[in-house]
Amino acid sequence: MCGLGGYALGLMTGLMGARFIATATVAVERVVLRHLQRQLLDIGMTDPDATAAISAILSEEQYHHDQSAAHIRHTGVFDRMIGAVISGATESVIWIGMRI
Numbered sequence: 001m002c003g004l005g006g007y008a009l010g011l012m013t014g015l016m017g018a019r020f021i022a023t024a025t026v027a028v029e030r031v032v033l034r035h036l037q038r039q040l041l042d043i044g045m046t047d048p049d050a051t052a053a054i055s056a057i058l059s060e061e062q063y064h065h066d067q068s069a070a071h072i073r074h075t076g077v078f079d080r081m082i083g084a085v086i087s088g089a090t091e092s093v094i095w096i097g098m099r100i
Contacts, residue, residue: 005093009086022071023079027086029065035094036061 013024036058043050072079 005089009089013082019072019079020082022068023075023083024086025068026065026072027083028090029061029068031087031090031094032061033058033065 009024013020036054039054040051040058043054045051075083
């Protein structure tokens, strides 16, 4: 189900243009970055291998966020609404995934 949602999101933002692709990417990455940062805090130094892996992923996700954010010159009400919906959906997917 989540894969279908991701596909629909990609299709919808793709049809809306580059600005909305960037807006969606920033919204998703913002949530993912917070999640990974929380994981690092939770793990601490108890598992150096996991810490190294999460740190590497965090760095890559930060790069994706920053690259997309550079393409957003102006955010209007609709952009913020889309971003909020996408962030909420991403939070939900992570929440569900952490409980399965």
